[in-house]
Amino acid sequence: MIQELSYVGIASPRAEEWRSYGTDFLGAMLTEDGPDGAVRLAVDDINYRIAIHPGTEDEFRYAGWGLANETDLRAYVDQLTEQGIDVQWGDARLCRERQVAELAWFCDPWGLRHELTWGKAALPLSFRPGRAMKGRFVTGGQGLGHVVFEVPDIEAANKFYSSLLGFRLSDRIIGDSFHVRFYHINGRHHSLALSQNPGHIGFNHMMLEYEEMDDLGTAIDLQAAHGVETMQTLGRHTNDLMTSTYVASPSGLQIELGHGGLVVDDLSWVARTFHKPSYWGHKRPTGRTSRPGILKALD
Known part of the structure; x- marks a missing residue:
């Protein structure tokens, strides 16, 4: 029932370098920083899809997977729980940070964190490429x-x-x-x-x-x-x-x-x-x- 790769988060001591790398080179759009100072990049009308958190070392933090709606999310979480996967629900603070309606998360057997969400915030016609581009990103x-x-x-x-x-x-x-x-x-x-x-x-x-x-x-x-x-x-x-x-x-x-x-x-x-x-x-x-x-x- 997962519909899309919705967003990705990493940490890095060079997070600030992503401001110019993400916009002037990749062509993404810089958006409002996260609560911890994370550099956030949009590649379409979704408020942001890439977050680079300040950190002491380069580190993968999470992948966000989008589901269609609240019914699908809750049914999917129930399904995973029945299969023995330890799924935790994110609190209101985490949902505000990720800019989603609801969020649940789990780690795979090797410790990689995956977040399941619905209702990622978006604003139609808001995306402006960070550099001159003929087209857009495929999303x-x-x-x-x-x-x-x-x-x-x-x-x-x-x-x-x-x-x-x-x-x-x-x-x-x-x-x-x-x-x-x-x-x-x-x-x-x-x-x-x-x-x-x-x-x-x-x-x-x-x-x-x-x-x-x-x-x-x-x-x-x-x-x-x-x-x-x-x-x-x-x-x-x-x-x-x-x-x-x-x-x-x-x-x-x-x-x-x-x-x-x-x-x-x-x-x-x-x-x-x-x-x-x-x-x-x-x-x-x-x-x-x-x-x-x-x-x-x-x-």
Whole structure:
């Protein structure tokens, strides 16, 4: 019953750098700070979808998943509770901070926090890109974009997210050194992906999709002026056909900036297995060997 990836929250000692990074480079709109001074960014008429909280270290805080209404939220919480998931209801203060009508939250088996909400605040015709753009970000019924988590055991994670939470498999990519599963909850090819990384758990990247290829190209042109490092060069994925590049952010995680992703239809969609992630491109710059993302080693 989850309808969309609604919002994402991280923490960082470089939160302030997101004011210019988010607007002048990404093209998002700066909105009112959170109660703790969190930098908030809008990518559409939803009041904000990305929050960067002040923190002593780079840290994933939460992913917010939107449901259609209060009836769906309460039914979904009841369903999760019956399956043994410890779901807590957020208080009025937390709902005001997230700007939602109601909120419940839980942590997955590896400690990643997920918030379930309905009624995210919005103001029609309020979005103004932070830089000149030909189009907008692809959101609407497809939600914010997608997030990718690294998990130590892909089969256990698949059981939790698919069987218990109801994420629907779009396809998977399996190679000699990687195993990634992709899940949809609406027309977007995937709002969630899980990548196996034994011994680690964390937030690998977040994807934002531009309506227009020219706006992706402009972002690539702006990288040098803003000192934004390329993590993977421009390329096209095999499974969702997204043309994209991966860039560094001020806070550890990488951002995938894309255009032209597939839209899936559950009535006709058949999950496939791919053995390489890209038709072309998506190369790591010479000398880059470290894994991007906000990761932590498991004890």
